[in-house]
Amino acid sequence: MKIAVVGAGAAGLVAASVLKMKNADFTLYERSARAGKKLLATGNGRCNITNLCIDKSRYHGDNDFSEYALSRFGYFELKTFFESIGVPLKAEGDKVYPYSLQASSVLDMLRFAEGMCEICDTEITKITPKKNGFVLKAGDKDVFFDKVILCCGGKAAPNLSGGGAYDLLTDLGHKLTALKPAIVQLKCDGTKALDGVKIDAAIKMEKRCEEGEVLFTSYGLSGPPILQLSRDAKGKTVSLDLTPELSYTEIVNMLSEKRKLTYLTLENLFTGFLNKKLGREILKRCDCLPMGREIKTLTDKEIKSLASVIKGMEFLITDTNGFANAQVTAGGISCRDFNRETMESKLHPGIFAAGEMLDVDGDCGGFNLQWAFSSAYLAALSAIGENI
Numbered sequence: 001m002k003i004a005v006v007g008a009g010a011a012g013l014v015a016a017s018v019l020k021m022k023n024a025d026f027t028l029y030e031r032s033a034r035a036g037k038k039l040l041a042t043g044n045g046r047c048n049i050t051n052l053c054i055d056k057s058r059y060h061g062d063n064d065f066s067e068y069a070l071s072r073f074g075y076f077e078l079k080t081f082f083e084s085i086g087v088p089l090k091a092e093g094d095k096v097y098p099y100s101l102q103a104s105s106v107l108d109m110l111r112f113a114e115g116m117c118e119i120c121d122t123e124i125t126k127i128t129p130k131k132n133g134f135v136l137k138a139g140d141k142d143v144f145f146d147k148v149i150l151c152c153g154g155k156a157a158p159n160l161s162g163g164g165a166y167d168l169l170t171d172l173g174h175k176l177t178a179l180k181p182a183i184v185q186l187k188c189d190g191t192k193a194l195d196g197v198k199i200d201a202a203i204k205m206e207k208r209c210e211e212g213e214v215l216f217t218s219y220g221l222s223g224p225p226i227l228q229l230s231r232d233a234k235g236k237t238v239s240l241d242l243t244p245e246l247s248y249t250e251i252v253n254m255l256s257e258k259r260k261l262t263y264l265t266l267e268n269l270f271t272g273f274l275n276k277k278l279g280r281e282i283l284k285r286c287d288c289l290p291m292g293r294e295i296k297t298l299t300d301k302e303i304k305s306l307a308s309v310i311k312g313m314e315f316l317i318t319d320t321n322g323f324a325n326a327q328v329t330a331g332g333i334s335c336r337d338f339n340r341e342t343m344e345s346k347l348h349p350g351i352f353a354a355g356e357m358l359d360v361d362g363d364c365g366g367f368n369l370q371w372a373f374s375s376a377y378l379a380a381l382s383a384i385g386e387n388i
């Protein structure tokens with residue numbers, strides 16, 4: 001039996017490694033000049049390979065579908081698998097990395113495990129179902145395979161993975177759900193003057209809360225908590241608590257006390273407390289300017305309004321920073337037409353799919369690589385008639 005694995009990214013490399021371990025006859029195709037380009041960029045080059053808290057609630061899209069693969073090949077199975085190919089792991093908080101903290105070592109060891117047999121610079125452009133298998137258009141050749149495992153990734157970061165190959169499946173009758181960028185910076189008005197400012201903040205967007213370092217940019221907001229909320233942020237208001245450890249009342253009291261420093265102007269109201277650029281923006285939002293005004297002239301009402309903005313600086317999110325800057329694609333090939341216990345197409349048995357290509361995306365923190373690995377592991381075993 002001949003099996004084609006299409007795409008030598010995170011999912012494809014794991015699928016190929018499993019097939020190699022099982023002595024299956026397989027061919028691994030990669031459109032780019034080399035395998036695993038995106039894997040190399042993960043976790044800022046450190047590869048946040050998984051998370052200690054793999055749980056359905058951290059997944060979106062069709063997270064009911066993803067549950068089976070993630071429960072059968074979860075954190076412990078993934079750890080055992082990587083240890084078996086020479087990559088010990090270590091945790092930093094909940095996030096798990098290769099012990100080396102080098103994404104390149106993960107790629108190297110996966111390539112050794114699959115036998116470094118990937119055929120690069122070869123795009124699969126069409127799949128034609130035949131009586132007992134499939135003919136793949138591989139570059140300018142037609143090649144027959146009994147089974148096909150599609151691991152073509154999504155639309156995010158197209159410079160690292162080519163931007164998806166959904167039409168391989170939609171041409172065969174599979175449905176594509178709406179696609180949008182996720183784990184991505186957010187665009188909004190009112191941040192130009194704050195460009196470069198970083199602050200530890202608590203962020204609220206509707207019922208969701210995140211905490212961590214927020215970075216203001218000329219176009220909007222970035223930083224881990226912003227990326228985490230980005231999936232559903234377009235058109236919504238995010239509210240930043242700039243001093244999560246201080247209450248509203250504590251701030252009101254502190255600013256009221258500062259009024260006693262009669263020699264200060266508004267220019268220095270926040271000096272020693274908040275970044276100067278942020279201070280100016282807060283004063284502007286509360287109509288307290290000009291900056292040369294004496295602090296002692298601030299009214300109680302103005303101080304309360306300043307404290308309110310510090311505890312809830314609001315931004316209306318107009319857009320995301322697009323697929324070019326996103327880490328993952330929300331949406332994908334509908335999982336409805338796949339069997340969640342085998343990753344096999346219900347429309348074309350013999351075709352399997354795994355990873356970002358499907359309508360499953362995870363939060364920031366190792367969840368997306370875990371999904372790519374879990375689904376690929378399951379798909380590879382199913383393709384050779386085994387199960388976990």
Ligand SMILES: Cc1cc2nc3c(=O)[nH]c(=O)nc-3n(C[C@H](O)[C@H](O)[C@H](O)COP(=O)(O)OP(=O)(O)OC[C@H]3O[C@@H](n4cnc5c(N)ncnc54)[C@H](O)[C@@H]3O)c2cc1C
Pocket residue numbers: 006007008009010011012029030031032035036037038039041042043044047048049050122123124125151152153154156157160161162164165326327328354355356357365366367368369370372
């Ligand atoms: C900058 C960045 C940092 C990230 N960091 C993390 C992190 O630390 N932790 C985490 O969990 N997730 C991270 N992610 C997300 C994670 O990298 C992806 O979710 C994961 O790589 C998806 O794996 P995949 O195999 O499905 O797709 P990919 O890794 O994108 O691989 C798909 C492969 O298929 C090839 N291909 C596509 N179509 C064809 C075709 N028709 N023929 C042949 N080959 C084809 C592509 O060239 C590509 O090599 C990050 C993403 C980015 C962009």
